[in-house]
Amino acid sequence: MKRTLGTCYYPEQWPVEMWESDARRMVEAGLTWVRIGEFSWSKLEPKPDEYHWDWLDLAIEILGTAGLKVVLGTPTATPPRWMLKRHPDMLAVDVEGRQRKFGSRRHYCFSHEGYKKECVKIAELMARRYGTNPHVAAWQIDNEYGCHDTTISYSDAAAAAFRIWLENRYGTIARLNAEWGNTFWSMDYDCFDDIDPPNLTVTEANPAHSLAFRRFSSDQVVLFNQLQLDVIRRHSAAPVSHNYMGRITDFDHFAVGENLDIATWDSYPLGFLEDRVGADAAHQHKFARQGDPDFQAFHHDLYRAVGRGRWWVMEQQPGPVNWAPHNPVPLAGMVRLWSWEAFAHGAEAVCYFRWRQVPFAQEQLHAGLLRPDSKDAFAMEEVRKVSAEMRDAPDVVSGQAPVAIVFDYDADFAWATQPHGRDLSYFGLVFHTYKALRRQGLSVDILPSTTRNFDGYKLIMAPGLMFMQDALKHALASCDSAVVYGPRTGARNGEMAIPVPLPPDISGLDVTVAQIESLRSDIFVPLQGGGRVICYREVLEGSAQVTLRSEAGEPVAMCQGNQTYLGGWLDDEALDQFIVTTCAVAQIKTLPMPDGVRIRTTKAERFWFNYTDQSVACHGIELEPAGVLRVTM
Ligand code: GAL
Numbered sequence: 001m002k003r004t005l006g007t008c009y010y011p012e013q014w015p016v017e018m019w020e021s022d023a024r025r026m027v028e029a030g031l032t033w034v035r036i037g038e039f040s041w042s043k044l045e046p047k048p049d050e051y052h053w054d055w056l057d058l059a060i061e062i063l064g065t066a067g068l069k070v071v072l073g074t075p076t077a078t079p080p081r082w083m084l085k086r087h088p089d090m091l092a093v094d095v096e097g098r099q100r101k102f103g104s105r106r107h108y109c110f111s112h113e114g115y116k117k118e119c120v121k122i123a124e125l126m127a128r129r130y131g132t133n134p135h136v137a138a139w140q141i142d143n144e145y146g147c148h149d150t151t152i153s154y155s156d157a158a159a160a161a162f163r164i165w166l167e168n169r170y171g172t173i174a175r176l177n178a179e180w181g182n183t184f185w186s187m188d189y190d191c192f193d194d195i196d197p198p199n200l201t202v203t204e205a206n207p208a209h210s211l212a213f214r215r216f217s218s219d220q221v222v223l224f225n226q227l228q229l230d231v232i233r234r235h236s237a238a239p240v241s242h243n244y245m246g247r248i249t250d251f252d253h254f255a256v257g258e259n260l261d262i263a264t265w266d267s268y269p270l271g272f273l274e275d276r277v278g279a280d281a282a283h284q285h286k287f288a289r290q291g292d293p294d295f296q297a298f299h300h301d302l303y304r305a306v307g308r309g310r311w312w313v314m315e316q317q318p319g320p321v322n323w324a325p326h327n328p329v330p331l332a333g334m335v336r337l338w339s340w341e342a343f344a345h346g347a348e349a350v351c352y353f354r355w356r357q358v359p360f361a362q363e364q365l366h367a368g369l370l371r372p373d374s375k376d377a378f379a380m381e382e383v384r385k386v387s388a389e390m391r392d393a394p395d396v397v398s399g400q401a402p403v404a405i406v407f408d409y410d411a412d413f414a415w416a417t418q419p420h421g422r423d424l425s426y427f428g429l430v431f432h433t434y435k436a437l438r439r440q441g442l443s444v445d446i447l448p449s450t451t452r453n454f455d456g457y458k459l460i461m462a463p464g465l466m467f468m469q470d471a472l473k474h475a476l477a478s479c480d481s482a483v484v485y486g487p488r489t490g491a492r493n494g495e496m497a498i499p500v501p502l503p504p505d506i507s508g509l510d511v512t513v514a515q516i517e518s519l520r521s522d523i524f525v526p527l528q529g530g531g532r533v534i535c536y537r538e539v540l541e542g543s544a545q546v547t548l549r550s551e552a553g554e555p556v557a558m559c560q561g562n563q564t565y566l567g568g569w570l571d572d573e574a575l576d577q578f579i580v581t582t583c584a585v586a587q588i589k590t591l592p593m594p595d596g597v598r599i600r601t602t603k604a605e606r607f608w609f610n611y612t613d614q615s616v617a618c619h620g621i622e623l624e625p626a627g628v629l630r631v632t633m
């Protein structure tokens with residue numbers, strides 16, 4: 001598949017006289033794709049049932065005639081003001097019980113039946129009108145589900161839908177009471193209608209109740225997406241996508257992606273650095289103009305899995321954004337590096353957000369490829385360079401990585417329900433593991449927890465899967481790969497209760513977690529051989545061989561056959577050693593990386609990326625600041 005570039009464009013924000021020259025300049029810059037339409041509802045339907053398609057007809061015609069392929073977005077992330085007159089109760093409600101207001105975007109509740117009908121209607125009208133338009137080569141449904149903390153809503157519509165969801169899941173109220181353990185604190189219910197969403201309780205709600213509400217909220221996103229997907233499919237054969245975000249884990253992206261053709265995500269390396277990466281101040285300082293060296297790669301690998309191989313970057317930061325705690329200019333070369341990194345991880349396309357910086361409204365301080373005065377902004381030169389390099393270079397051919405991490409959104413829901421220690425999170429644990437693998441020069445595949453065939457992987461890391469389906473347990477226990485579980489593996493049954501036999505209860509691995517504790521940041525457990533357990537620790541028992549001990553001699557990792565259980569959150573030093581040793585046993589070659597240098601190995605090539613602002617020489621390779629090198633193996 002030929003790799004391509006594109007941009008996000010809002011014709012409705014510019015005079016029609018500019019569209020033709022914009023289109024021509026996009027083509028000249030080497031762009032193939034232009035995504036439009038995803039926030040244009042008030043322009044398409046300014047009054048209820050009064051439609052204005054002419055401008056969109058013309059925009060598609062102009063862009064397509066210039067040689068661009070259009071990704072058409074349904075505008076359902078931005079319901080217009082009149083929609084609230086029609087459906088005053090469609091607004092999402094936050095955990096404090098406050099109704100969200102009109103005036104930005106994503107203000108709808110996923111459970112509101114009336115709003116869902118409106119979404120199906122506008123999507124169907126668009127699909128009918130443009131479904132066979134030769135210039136419309138792909139679709140995007142809505143925009144960034146979950147962004148701005150919008151997955152979970154505590155509205156009346158959500159409460160009503162939750163009760164139906166519960167009845168479908170549990171059948172009888174007696175069963176729900178039993179599964180949730182509602183005899184505790186006299187929480188038994190008489191009927192499903194008595195159950196509310198788990199917010200505004202005096203102290204924490206029953207974790208089973210909270211987990212159920214998270215699962216329900218995730219399912220509502222899947223259903224919402226499916227409604228539009230069904231109508232688009234009826235009228236169009238073009239592939240359908242959704243653009244996911246970085247570190248949004250409160251709905252199951254694999255479930256949303258299952259019926260879509262392409263997964264895309266929106267990559268803002270500098271925007272994410274301070275709030276989403278979870279790094280200390282020194283790291284943030286060092287990578288302030290480059291972004292974290294692993295955060296983009298992690299999401300590339302994640303969304304490759306969500307898209308079952310087909311994925312794009314739909315929005316690539318091309319300069320300062322407007323929404324992070326601080327909004328620096330990228331180091332020269334980084335826009336090129338980020339673009340190539342996506343291709344190295346298998347992206348089909350990288351699209352820059354946005355074409356031109358817009359001088360009004362919320363994102364007026366967000367850079368584009370053009371300045372507000374239409375001159376090239378600073379990233380344009382790098383985009384042209386990438387486009388020229390792509391013309392002359394062979395396509396990237398992805399291969400299977402030697403290592404895989406199992407990633408499970410349901411585990412994230414369980415950790416979020418019961419983190420057991422401040423700042424502990426499933427995403428944090430998985431990303432910590434991913435970074436350690438990459439520090440050893442490893443390429444990683446991410447696999448959903450529905451995977452049953454692990455053929456070809458030498459090592460599977462399965463940290464933090466608090467509830468594991470029996471079929472997954474069986475598949476992992478019987479595969480040929482080395483498998484590393486823990487901490488918190490199988491710590492709960494599917495209803496958020498501690499199972500007996502005690503966790504992890506894995507066949508062929510005689511380990512039992514006898515006790516757990518979370519640790520303040522000034523308390524840690526030093527390990528024999530260096531490094532520490534930090535944040536979270538388990539007390540392990542059993543007859544499996546102890547492969548890692550605390551200085552006091554307690555077991556921290558235990559191994560039997562090809563299965564290992566790791567009973568704690570290791571610091572970087574200990575985790576690095578653990579990975580090196582585990583890889584040596586699994587016969588995986590490691591290559592330690594200097595800080596900020598990363599590699600991605602594909603079928604026949606190795607890409608080197610220098611995320612630092614200094615030249616680096618390592619392993620016989622020389623890299624400029626923000627350098628990218630492609631080496632045939
Ligand atoms: C994304 C969003 C875009 C735009 C962009 C700004 O999250 O999809 O519409 O707001 O951020 O960086």
